[in-house]
Amino acid sequence: MRLFTAVTLGSTIESRATSEMERLRALAPHSRWVKAEGVHLTLVFLGEVEEARLPSLREALEPVGSRHAPFVLSVGGGGSFGSPSRPRVLWADVRGETDALKALQADAAAVLQPLGFESEHREYTAHLTLARAKDPHGDPALARCAQALHTSDFGEGRVDRLILFESRGGHYHSRLEVPLTRSK
Template sequence: MRLFTAVTLGTTIEERTVAELQRLRAVAPHVRFVKSEGVHLTLVFLGEVEEARLPSIREALEPVGPRHAPFVLSVGDGGSFGSPSRPRVLWADVRGATDALKALQADVSTALEPLGFKPEHREYTAHLTLARSKDPRGDPALARCVKALEGADFGEGRVDRLVLFESKGGHYHSRLDVPLTRVG
């Protein structure tokens, strides 16, 4: 099974993201937009994992929740990864309690490392992926999307749990919810 850890952003951000994706499809009809269901911020991508490893992953992740308090993030504007004229990835900016998000991501990463899961990047950069180019060289339409996102406000949402998702058939299924329960 294909697994990753993430946080969800609540219904306001989900609904506004869906509206933005609809608007951006007209600007970039040939790129791969993210699924509108389950808008999330990936913390650690685990990749293909045998089902027999789920108990040890659960054991590693469950202690993380009590060490973190819920926090609020907001999403707006946008940017891209890759060449400015032919970006490969379109994203929306994540703001608010990003230090709390980075601390949660680091804790999840540390908890999973003894199980052999290495983080994809040295430093975690909070962003909400919106679309990817089908062409590995990038797509100029994504540069137009960055311009179209100027001033966009996706709202704010409360992050109150860590989720272990399984990606199956293009859909995300929660395999574990770990509430963030630290007070203060």
């Protein structure tokens, strides 16, 4: 099964992100747009993992929750990755208590590393992926979308859990939810 750890951003951000993606889809119809259920921030991508390893993942991840308090993030604005004229990825900017998010990501990466999972991030930069170009050389239409995102505001949401997701058939299924329980 294909696994990753992530946090979700709440119904307000999910709803506004979905509306914004619907609006922008008309500008870049040939890109792959994230589904509403896909609105999350990936912390550590694990890749293909045997189901027999789930108990060890649970054992590693469950203690993380008691070391982190819930926090609030907001999403708005954005940009693109890749060539400015032919971006490969369109993203929205994550703001707010990003230091708390980075600490959670670093902790998750640290407990998974002894199990053989290396974080793909040297330094974690929070962003909400909205679309990816189908063409490996990018999509000029995503550059127009990035411009249109500059004044967007998706609102704010409370992050109160770390989730181990399974990606199956283009859908995400929660395999483990670890509440963030430390008091601020």
